[in-house]
Amino acid sequence: MSRALTLWKRVPPLVVDLAVVAVAAMDMWLNLWDVWDATEPGLALAALGCAALAFRRRFPFTVFLLSLPAMLLQDVAITPLVALFTLAERSRDRRLIATCVALSAVVGSLPWPHVEGSEVVQPMTLVAFAYNLASALAPVLFGQLVQAQRDLRRRLVEVEEAKEHERALHAQAVLARERAQLAREMHDVVSHQVSLIAVQAGALQVATREADTKEAARTIRSLSVTTLDELRTMVTLLRASGGRSTELTPQPTLADLHKLVASSGTRTRLTGDLPPTVGTPAQRALYRTVQEALTNVRKHAPGATALVELWQDGDKVGVTITNTPPTRPALPLPGSRQGLVGLRERAELLHGTLEAGPTAVGGYRVRLRIPLTAD
Structure with a gap:
């Protein structure tokens, strides 16, 4: 078949x-x-x-x-x-x-x-009308069945794509946590111990009178300093994003918003601009807010369009993400339900606020407001 x-x-x-x-x-x-x-x-x-x-x-x-x-x-x-x-x-x-x-x-x-x-x-006659009505209903029911089957296939594809995206995000988050933990361990334990080795070697180099011992101490101190430099580089790399394609790249900024919007999988329009004096932590917060909001639009409002607005109000900057109502019923997809909670905590750390809720026309709006020089 x-x-x-x-x-x-x-x-x-x-x-x-x-x-x-x-x-x-x-x-x-x-x-x-x-x-x-x-x-x-x-x-x-x-x-x-x-x-x-x-x-x-x-x-x-x-x-x-x-x-x-x-x-x-x-x-x-x-x-x-x-x-x-x-x-x-x-x-x-x-x-x-x-x-x-x-x-x-x-x-x-x-x-x-x-x-x-x-x-x-x-x-x-009524009999003729009923006969013709039944004859007309048959192709209509079959046509509706074909339409429902086509919609189901499309939704199954969307579910698979959403699940794959969710798995990729989860794997990236797990990898990022593991990298961050490893970076902390290397910074707090290994770097500290290597620093002590370098200090002790330097003290030995100054205190000893034997040429061989002095040369050995100098070598140990030199290797320890080189190791510390390499450790600092490794810690910096480990604290970068956990994704395979971005593991050697810095954290995203406002310059990456256009690429994020273009690859969001929804019809999204980006408007507004922000001054170049926006702090780096504030740029990351704005980027992550847009990323999470567009992910939620894709998962919970299939077929909706979104508008991303960057704005400045005095010494405050922010972003507003508004989406229209979905054109198709939303499908239940797996999620941690912690996205907005994490964004709100990030905003509070930067002395800002995050507001999220439905709009009057059935859509959804997320609004972040943080200081211009948040750090």
Whole structure:
């Protein structure tokens, strides 16, 4: 089944549309060939509906309207059924779909056939209406099923991407904590002990009178100083970001915001500017706030757009991240629920404030305010 579905997806849409038009035309010809001369206007409209099926993907509602005349000439016509299926598969307007189903049932239940010289006329009855209503519901339900299946596949892809992103963030955070702990150990223990070795070697070099001992002490002191320099370099590297791609790079600043916004995975616009005198800790706080807010938009507001505004108010600077309501239901994704808590703690350490909450129109807003020269 899956192999057949895969092969079906490889068929170009144009080939499918041409095949649908051919089948609909064949259906009309086989059912109406005996009344071809008697109903030329009706047949012309029905033929127009068949040809319009080639444009059903771009104009589903218009194609459905053009397919209605075929229902006046046949009990069950392929043209309106295909048009209804396409409309239900592509439209999310339930009222429009319901209206089209009712219209199809009414048109199919009108007295027929409209053929000159025919003495048999079937009146519109409740049974005929119910029969045509059921016939119209079948392609609509199938179209809605196809639409739901497509939405489910897209959401599964989003869930997998979000989980992968969450795993990468978690691994990066764990690695960063381990590196920070190792850096502290090296700074507090190893560096201290090597410093003592260097001091003792220097004292021995001054106090001894033996040339060999003095040379050995000088060598020990020189190696200790070189080791301290290397340790300082290693501590600096270990305190950098724990990500594999950024492990040798410094902490992000405001200059990296454009790259962050471009790679956020959401439609985001960055506005405003800040003076170059913003302190380094303040720049990191602004960057991390934007990073966490855009991550939350991606996870909890699928389909939403975001606006990142940088601003200055006297000796205070800040950033406001506002997102619109989601266009699709949010899916439950794993998370530590500590992101905003960490941002608020960071803001308090810099003598600033962080505000977060829903907007009046159903979106969400995060606002950070910190001193210009926070350190």
